Amino acid sequence: MLALHDVTVRLGGVRVLRDVSLSIETASTIALIGANGAGKTTTLRTIMGLTAMTGRIEFDGIDLTAIAPSRRPKLGIGYAAEDRRLFAGFTVEENIRMPGEVARLSSAELTRRLDRVYDILPELKEMADRPAGAVSGGQGKMVALGRALIIGSKLIMLDEPFQGLAPVLARRYADALRTLRNSDSSLTLIITESNPDLLRKFADRTLVIERGAVRDARPAGADVV
Amino acid sequence: MNAQLVALAVFDGISYAALVFLVAVGLTLVFGVLRVLNVAHGSFYALGAYATASVGGAIFAAGYAPWLAFPLMLLAAVLIGVLVGGPIEKFLLGRIYELEDVLQILVTFAVFMILEDVQRLIWGGQPFFEATALNQLGTVTVFGITYTVYQLIFLPVVAIVVLIGLRLGLRRTLTGRLITAVTEDREAAVTIGIDVERIYLITFIIGASLAAFGGALASATTSVVPGMGADMIVLSFAVVATAGLGQIEGAAVTALLIGLGRSFAVYLWPELEVLIPYIIMFGVLLVRPSGLFGTVQARKI
Numbered sequence: 326m327l328a329l330h331d332v333t334v335r336l337g338g339v340r341v342l343r344d345v346s347l348s349i350e351t352a353s354t355i356a357l358i359g360a361n362g363a364g365k366t367t368t369l370r371t372i373m374g375l376t377a378m379t380g381r382i383e384f385d386g387i388d389l390t391a392i393a394p395s396r397r398p399k400l401g402i403g404y405a406a407e408d409r410r411l412f413a414g415f416t417v418e419e420n421i422r423m424p425g426e427v428a429r430l431s432s433a434e435l436t437r438r439l440d441r442v443y444d445i446l447p448e449l450k451e452m453a454d455r456p457a458g459a460v461s462g463g464q465g466k467m468v469a470l471g472r473a474l475i476i477g478s479k480l481i482m483l484d485e486p487f488q489g490l491a492p493v494l495a496r497r498y499a500d501a502l503r504t505l506r507n508s509d510s511s512l513t514l515i516i517t518e519s520n521p522d523l524l525r526k527f528a529d530r531t532l533v534i535e536r537g538a539v540r541d542a543r544p545a546g547a548d549v550v
Numbered sequence: 551m552n553a554q555l556v557a558l559a560v561f562d563g564i565s566y567a568a569l570v571f572l573v574a575v576g577l578t579l580v581f582g583v584l585r586v587l588n589v590a591h592g593s594f595y596a597l598g599a600y601a602t603a604s605v606g607g608a609i610f611a612a613g614y615a616p617w618l619a620f621p622l623m624l625l626a627a628v629l630i631g632v633l634v635g636g637p638i639e640k641f642l643l644g645r646i647y648e649l650e651d652v653l654q655i656l657v658t659f660a661v662f663m664i665l666e667d668v669q670r671l672i673w674g675g676q677p678f679f680e681a682t683a684l685n686q687l688g689t690v691t692v693f694g695i696t697y698t699v700y701q702l703i704f705l706p707v708v709a710i711v712v713l714i715g716l717r718l719g720l721r722r723t724l725t726g727r728l729i730t731a732v733t734e735d736r737e738a739a740v741t742i743g744i745d746v747e748r749i750y751l752i753t754f755i756i757g758a759s760l761a762a763f764g765g766a767l768a769s770a771t772t773s774v775v776p777g778m779g780a781d782m783i784v785l786s787f788a789v790v791a792t793a794g795l796g797q798i799e800g801a802a803v804t805a806l807l808i809g810l811g812r813s814f815a816v817y818l819w820p821e822l823e824v825l826i827p828y829i830i831m832f833g834v835l836l837v838r839p840s841g842l843f844g845t846v847q848a849r850k851i
Contacts, residue, residue, distance in 0.1 A: 373741050398743035410738035412731050423731065424742035426724055476743065 326351050327372070327480060327513065332380035334364075334371055334537075341367045343537040344380070349530075351385075351479075354506060354514040356528035357539075358521045364537045365517035366407060369482045373397060373404050385479065399428050403477020405469035407484040407517075413458030417449060417468050420457045424476035435475075442471045445504050448497070463494040470501065480513045481505075487523060499527070557693040559813045565701035567809025568709035569768050573782055574789040574801045575716065576760030582796030583733050583753040586643060587651070589658040592783025593665035594630055594758040598765030599774040600669060601626040603678035606769075610682050619683035619770070627763035634665075635758025639751050647750075662783070670776060677773040684770040701771060708767065712760065713802050729753055733796070788827040792834045794844020804842060 328348040334341045341364050349355055359365045371378050374394030382389040384400060392400070403424070411420050421442060425435040443450040449471050452460060457468060466486055473481050486502075487495050506514065518524050521542075525531065531542035577591045602623050610616060638661060646654050687699040720726035732739045732749045739746055764782070772778075789808055793800030808827045815826045822829070834842055 375737060375740065393745075394740050395743055395745045398741065404741045406738065406741065410735055410741070412734045412738065414730060414734055415727070419727070423727070427728065427743040472742065 326383070326385065327515075328383040329372075330381040330383070332371060332378055332382065334367055334376045334378045336367070336376070341537050342371065342378070345537070345539050347532065347539050349513060349515065351513055352511050353529045354527065355516070356524035356531045357515060357517040357534060358519070358524070358531055358542065359517070359534035360519060363534045364539075365519075365534055366484055367537075368534065368539070369404065369484050369515065369517065372482065373402070398424055398476045401477060401479030403473030403475070403481045405466070405473040405481075405483045405486065407488060409462070409465040409469045411457040411460075411465055411468055411472075413456065415457055416454050417457050417460065417471075418453040420468055421449065421471040421475055424472060428476060438475050441508075442474045445474065445508070446471050446501050463490045466490060466494075466498065467501075470498070474505070477512075479511070480515070482515045484517050485519065486516060487518060487520075502527070554693065554695060555817050557695055559817050560810065561692075561695065561697050561702050562816065563810035563813035564806070565705050565771075565809075566813060567806040568705035569764050569771075570782075570785055570789055570809055571709045571802050571805035572712060572764035572767070573761045574786040574793075574805055575712065575798055576757035576764075577783075577786045578790045578793070578796055578798065578801050579716070579760070580754055580757035581790065583729055584639075584643065584647070584750050586647070586654050586658065587787075588643075588757070589655060589783060590638065590661035590665060591658075591757070591761050591786065592779035592781075593662050593669075594635060594761035594779075595765040595768075595782045596669055596774075596779030597630045597634060597665065598623075598627050598762030599769040599778060600673050600678065600765075601630060601762075602766040603680040603769040603774045604673060606680040606682060607678065610680070616682045616686050619680075619686060623683070623763065623766035623769075626766045627759045630762035631755045631757075631759025635755050635762075636751065638758075639754035643754070644747065644750070662779070666776070666779065669779075673774075675776055677775045678769070679773045681770050683767075698771075705767060709802070709805075712763075713798065716798055725749075725752060785827055788831045792831045792841055794841025797841065797843040800841065800843030 326348060329345050332342055332345045345368070357365050357368060367376060370376050372382060372389070374389070374392075374397055378390070384402070387400065389397060398404070412423070415423070418439075422435060422439060425438060430438070446467055448464070449467060452464065457465070460468060470483065470486065473483065486498060490498060502514070506512065516524060516528070521531075532539050533542045573591070573595050576594075577588065580586065580588050580591065605626065606619055606622055609618065609622070642657065642661065646657050684698055684700040687704055689696050690699050690702060692702070720730050728739070728744050728749055729752070732744060732746055736746055785808070789801055789804045792808065793804035808830055811826045811830050812823055815822045838844070
């Protein structure tokens with residue numbers, strides 16, 4: 326379970342997250358919906374430890390705030406930033422492998438996880454040897470997902486994965502997410518999105534973030550105005 | 551200028567460039583990763599020279615084998631990197647990464663001043679000269695010019711080995727790849743689990759050791775005197791700025807350019823000797839503000 330207790334984040338004097346408290350069940354798929362600037366990215370970044378915050382975050386019974394940001398991925402948390410953030414000087418496969426190497430996974434375990442990534446995202450295997458700096462933006466999103474999958478055995482957080490994807494790639498990406506969810510029933514997924522309709526069918530639960538405050542979306546039938 | 555003088559200038563330039571490269575590449579590596587322009591880098595050069603010359607003098611006077619001069623240089627470099635560089639990064643620079651560049655430079659300048667005084671406290675003001683390593687390798691005659699093997703062959707070979715070693719180390723070892731990843735994108739590195747603070751510390755120790763190694767190697771060819779660290783850091787800045795910050799191969803080419811420029815000036819226009827590196831830097835930066843090999847945005851090592 327992932328739980329945020331009274332989490333507040335200030336960036337440049339502005340409260341970007343205001344006393345956010347929420348708990349997310351293990352193995353659920355969460356859509357975090359909100360307009361640009363509402364605080365979606367900040368929420369994910371805060372869970373990763375990339376912002377200065379007050380409050381408390383718990384993950385699997387562990388006080389996450391007491392754990393250095395660089396040690397959080399080793400708990401099984403994978404994160405793909407909206408702007409991909411690949412290491413351009415490395416190949417696609419080197420990018421995907423790197424979190425596993427950092428976590429000192431055995432080479433057998435790393436190979437097993439890499440094969441699983443390639444099962445879910447076969448197109449990555451075709452571009453494995455290409456420099457990550459040379460892939461298109463959409464392909465880069467796939468690589469970032471693969472990189473998150475390598476280490477994210479329990480929780481995967483994807484920041485606006487569909488943003489800027491061509492329709493055909495977006496469908497591929499959604500298929501891959503479905504395969505992923507079906508192949509691992511214990512995985513928790515948090516996906517942010519600015520379009521409220523896109524993830525409605527896919528998510529178990531939809532959270533809405535507005536001006537730094539998070540609430541549950543009304544059930545699908547109830548929000549007809 | 552006859553052929554022999556040209557050859558002499560080339561030899562001088564190459565051997566000098568090798569030393570400058572070792573110091574400059576450490577500076578550029580540290581900048582590439584930590585984004586701190588470390589003025590105290592020159593102190594590691596001086597400390598490497600003092601440690602090698604003084605310890606070497608003592609052990610050779612006591613009758614130890616002269617070949618020990620070579621492992622001593624390596625040992626001095628590593629010890630200074632770890633024992634002096636390590637704590638400086640961990641306890642001082644580690645606290646100032648969020649500050650403005652100007653403040654960071656001032657802090658490293660303060661460290662430089664402190665270390666200058668530490669050198670005077672330990673070794674006083676008198677020069678040290680300990681040429682056992684130089685004498686061990688003898689001389690060679692090329693184009694009718696007799697030159698020391700140490701300066702003409704050994705120093706350039708060491709520089710090339712360091713250049714290749716750094717490149718391979720950054721590419722082939724896990725730590726090297728993590729250093730490269732942190733250089734490219736510090737935040738992305740954190741999100742995949744890289745302990746950035748540890749990488750900073752390792753990089754700084756490598757950089758400081760390279761400067762100290764440069765000093766250790768230089769101590770066999772020149773008197774070790776107060777102020778040698780200041781001369782070297784200024785020259786290294788010129789090399790690094792001319793090459794483009796964070797450029798390893800660029801630092802090698804530029805060190806050679808500046809080394810040769812300086813040695814030709816010695817024979818052709820001695821008054822300009824000190825000025826030549828800065829004239830080259832000035833000329834390059836006028837045309838290419840981010841350096842010969844620098845790119846405007848990309849962070850590279």
